[in-house]
Amino acid sequence: MKATILTIGTEILFGTIVNTNSVFLSRQLNDLGVDVLRHITVGDNRGRLLKALQEAYEDCDLVITTGGLGPTEDDLTKETIAEFFGTELVDHPEELEIIRKWFESQGRVMAPNNVKQSWFPKGSVILPNPNGTAPGFYLSDGKRHIYVLPGPPRENVPMFRDHVAPRLSAHEDGFLFYKIIRTTGIGESDLETKLLDLIDNQTDPTIATYAKPFECTFRVASKRATLKEAQDAVEECMIKIRELVGEYIYSEDDKELIEIMMAELKEKGLKLACAESMTGGMFAKMITDVPGASKVFSRGVVTYCNEAKTSELDVKPETLEKYGAISAQTAEEMVRGLNLYSGCPVCISVTGNAGPDADEGKPVGQFFVGLMFCGKVTVKEFRANRNNRNYIREFACYQMVKTVHNALQSID
Amino acid sequence: MKATILTIGTEILFGTIVNTNSVFLSRQLNDLGVDVLRHITVGDNRGRLLKALQEAYEDCDLVITTGGLGPTEDDLTKETIAEFFGTELVDHPEELEIIRKWFESQGRVMAPNNVKQSWFPKGSVILPNPNGTAPGFYLSDGKRHIYVLPGPPRENVPMFRDHVAPRLSAHEDGFLFYKIIRTTGIGESDLETKLLDLIDNQTDPTIATYAKPFECTFRVASKRATLKEAQDAVEECMIKIRELVGEYIYSEDDKELIEIMMAELKEKGLKLACAESMTGGMFAKMITDVPGASKVFSRGVVTYCNEAKTSELDVKPETLEKYGAISAQTAEEMVRGLNLYSGCPVCISVTGNAGPDADEGKPVGQFFVGLMFCGKVTVKEFRANRNNRNYIREFACYQMVKTVHNALQSID
Numbered sequence: 001m002k003a004t005i006l007t008i009g010t011e012i013l014f015g016t017i018v019n020t021n022s023v024f025l026s027r028q029l030n031d032l033g034v035d036v037l038r039h040i041t042v043g044d045n046r047g048r049l050l051k052a053l054q055e056a057y058e059d060c061d062l063v064i065t066t067g068g069l070g071p072t073e074d075d076l077t078k079e080t081i082a083e084f085f086g087t088e089l090v091d092h093p094e095e096l097e098i099i100r101k102w103f104e105s106q107g108r109v110m111a112p113n114n115v116k117q118s119w120f121p122k123g124s125v126i127l128p129n130p131n132g133t134a135p136g137f138y139l140s141d142g143k144r145h146i147y148v149l150p151g152p153p154r155e156n157v158p159m160f161r162d163h164v165a166p167r168l169s170a171h172e173d174g175f176l177f178y179k180i181i182r183t184t185g186i187g188e189s190d191l192e193t194k195l196l197d198l199i200d201n202q203t204d205p206t207i208a209t210y211a212k213p214f215e216c217t218f219r220v221a222s223k224r225a226t227l228k229e230a231q232d233a234v235e236e237c238m239i240k241i242r243e244l245v246g247e248y249i250y251s252e253d254d255k256e257l258i259e260i261m262m263a264e265l266k267e268k269g270l271k272l273a274c275a276e277s278m279t280g281g282m283f284a285k286m287i288t289d290v291p292g293a294s295k296v297f298s299r300g301v302v303t304y305c306n307e308a309k310t311s312e313l314d315v316k317p318e319t320l321e322k323y324g325a326i327s328a329q330t331a332e333e334m335v336r337g338l339n340l341y342s343g344c345p346v347c348i349s350v351t352g353n354a355g356p357d358a359d360e361g362k363p364v365g366q367f368f369v370g371l372m373f374c375g376k377v378t379v380k381e382f383r384a385n386r387n388n389r390n391y392i393r394e395f396a397c398y399q400m401v402k403t404v405h406n407a408l409q410s411i412d
Numbered sequence: 413m414k415a416t417i418l419t420i421g422t423e424i425l426f427g428t429i430v431n432t433n434s435v436f437l438s439r440q441l442n443d444l445g446v447d448v449l450r451h452i453t454v455g456d457n458r459g460r461l462l463k464a465l466q467e468a469y470e471d472c473d474l475v476i477t478t479g480g481l482g483p484t485e486d487d488l489t490k491e492t493i494a495e496f497f498g499t500e501l502v503d504h505p506e507e508l509e510i511i512r513k514w515f516e517s518q519g520r521v522m523a524p525n526n527v528k529q530s531w532f533p534k535g536s537v538i539l540p541n542p543n544g545t546a547p548g549f550y551l552s553d554g555k556r557h558i559y560v561l562p563g564p565p566r567e568n569v570p571m572f573r574d575h576v577a578p579r580l581s582a583h584e585d586g587f588l589f590y591k592i593i594r595t596t597g598i599g600e601s602d603l604e605t606k607l608l609d610l611i612d613n614q615t616d617p618t619i620a621t622y623a624k625p626f627e628c629t630f631r632v633a634s635k636r637a638t639l640k641e642a643q644d645a646v647e648e649c650m651i652k653i654r655e656l657v658g659e660y661i662y663s664e665d666d667k668e669l670i671e672i673m674m675a676e677l678k679e680k681g682l683k684l685a686c687a688e689s690m691t692g693g694m695f696a697k698m699i700t701d702v703p704g705a706s707k708v709f710s711r712g713v714v715t716y717c718n719e720a721k722t723s724e725l726d727v728k729p730e731t732l733e734k735y736g737a738i739s740a741q742t743a744e745e746m747v748r749g750l751n752l753y754s755g756c757p758v759c760i761s762v763t764g765n766a767g768p769d770a771d772e773g774k775p776v777g778q779f780f781v782g783l784m785f786c787g788k789v790t791v792k793e794f795r796a797n798r799n800n801r802n803y804i805r806e807f808a809c810y811q812m813v814k815t816v817h818n819a820l821q822s823i824d
Binding site for chain 2: 007010011012013014015016017018019020022023024025026027028030036037038039040041042043045048051052055058059070071072106108111112113114131133152154180187188189190192193196208209210211212217219276279280281282283284285287288289291293294297298299300301302303304305307308311312341342355356386388389390391
């Protein structure tokens with residue numbers, strides 16, 4: 001099947017919200033072997049919505065829409081889709097009852113305009129939405145299929161998984177298998193150059209490279225009659241790829257460096273603690289984003305002001321005085337103090353200048369990462385080459401993860 | 413002017429990356445008074461790219477593209493746009509020189525395939541790209557205008573600001589002025605219902621409501637002959653809006669609750685410290701995302717394991733034993749300990765269960781926020797009604813911010 005993802009919502013054209021639905025749906029559809037040919041976003045506008053549907057079905061047999069199912073005046077998705085399929089909206093009292101009950105369960109009273117959420121195009125299969133007021137629906141004339149889902153991800157994600165994916169798997173012909181390979185230490189065009197022969201001399205598997213923040217990834221994908229054939233084709237290609245760029249690969253199954261680092265800590269039974277100045281909790285947050293982080297993460301301290309570095313981590317006032325908070329010496333004392341208080345075998349610290357302005361005469365983007373690993377302390381200086389606060393902080397967290405990861409390799 | 417934003421990149425159709433360019437460009441174009449009618453994303457595919465351009469110019473006179481200017485085989489944006497405008501690519505040796513120098517400045521060697529980045533459609537104005545290897549260009553046949561920018565935001569954002577925005581302001585007719593109004597404590601359809609008369613009975617200013625996580629915002633926009641007229645129209649409308657929903661409004665200039673809270677702390681000269689369990693550093697990270705956070709934020713502790721709660725915050729082992737880590741008692745002892753060690757007048761703590769599973773028999777989504785404000789301790793229980801780790805953590809951070817914000821109101 002070939003699909004167009006159609007997003008409906010003026011707020012996206014205003015740039016008020018990010019279109020994460022298209023990201024989720026694209027990934028899911030690709031995993032199911034559906035080729036996503038196009039994303040289109042239009043406002044709540046009948047004419048452009050009709051035109052988008054027209055365009056979509058010129059080369060696709062599947063359209064998935066999100067948005068425009070709200071109770072408000074400007075939501076006209078259902079009317080327009082009914083018109084496009086040459087049918088009309090019909091009332092579903094049983095759905096209205098469900099919507100009314102949903103409001104009750106939330107301890108809220110249903111607003112009158114929610115009634116229109118129980119109207120659907122004649123002949124559509126209604127897709128229940130346990131997480132919101134707007135049910136979705138599936139409509140088809142045999143050749144053209146459309147799944148219509150609400151906009152909020154917390155509503156459409158489970159709806160896709162429970163009601164759309166199973167129906168799609170039923171239609172699918174070939175099987176797609178792909179691997180996302182993660183590398184570090186090589187740029188996109190160098191990576192592409194090294195893989196060029198492979199990329200040029202085959203149509204399946206396909207290889208596509210992407211630049212990501214701080215690293216490069218690529219996708220090796222094959223679509224064959226059976227899943228086994230697709231897997232074998234990808235694996236065969238991987239053998240050549242490992243010969244060409246193996247030294248830069250750190251993951252062959254799209255695992256992030258942080259996941260790998262945490263799995264290694266768990267496997268080795270080592271506990272981690274962190275002391276953050278510049279990153280202000282971002283590193284601890286990244287670690288605890290992962291469920292089960294408590295198995296490897298003991299604690300973090302965010303010593304944002306100098307006085308906190310002294311009282312929480314025993315950083316000497318003279319050190320702060322003489323070398324400044326942004327210094328190798330401070331990074332070292334932070335990590336030693338952290339180890340003393342936490343007793344963790346793996347302690348990491350960071351101090352630096354995330355900008356926007358020079359601080360203590362230290363340039364924006366300069367930072368120091370301290371590591372105390374099984375009794376041994378090392379400090380490394382880094383420099384982010386961009387004056388962007390968020391970029392610098394994320395880059396620092398990435399280097400902290402890489403530092404721990406590398407240390408863990410050393411004791412393999 | 414009416415615009416279509418055209419994104420070119422197979423990786424977006426694979427769902428590997430998020431299309432943030434369309435968000436940025438939409439906001440910028442709207443601010444310049446350009447109506448964004450449509451977003452289209454296609455892969456590096458000649459046929460679909462031509463079709464998208466065809467579609468775009470049916471109702472727009474401006475197209476802005478991002479992506480597909482890379483050095484790699486699959487990047488065919490320039491060839492295709494040249495074809496669409498009935499012209500050809502011509503070589504620009506001076507641009508090749510700039511690209512070569514850029515690589516030198518990065519201490520890298522230019523890969524052979526970068527050469528194609530110095531070819532441009534005949535008659536185009538080249539837009540320099542100081543942050544990358546791919547310059548952009550502007551091409552027009554008098555009626556149809558196109559700006560072609562590279563994909564990476566760090567490259568196209570400054571290019572838009574420096575080379576596209578000034579050119580666009582030159583063509584623009586009317587002036588758009590809008591305000592983003594933020595509310596808390598009211599759902600989207602209730603908000604819409606309260607504003608319905610206003611929304612129905614006027615075409616300018618327009619009012620559009622959006623549901624955001626944990627709160628609702630709306631946009632009041634007017635396009636008039638002069639900026640002054642547009643501002644006056646919006647302000648006049650705001651008077652009616654304040655009468656209808658004023659009690660729910662916390663910001664009339666799109667400031668987030670956290671920014672307002674921090675400004676209030678700064679204004680009142682109060683320092684903040686936080687102790688996080690469930691949110692694992694997310695709150696401290698949010699605070700320190702804001703430049704100048706050090707003026708109001710003293711420190712944070714992330715006491716992820718019980719032992720850390722005891723050693724860092726003096727939470728009594730008996731308390732953890734008797735009530736569990738996820739309890740009002742623990743939240744209270746955390747905030748008292750934090751206050752003792754930090755000496756900050758405003759201390760906030762959080763402990764709870766972010767899921768995925770019940771913990772200590774406490775349901776997923778249950779959490780407790782402790783506040784010590786100028787000597788007085790309060791603890792409040794919350795319940796996030798969704799089993800989504802990230803949602804629960806963000807919801808908890810939002811409630812922490814709201815808790816501090818409300819406390820600060822109380823001493824006005």
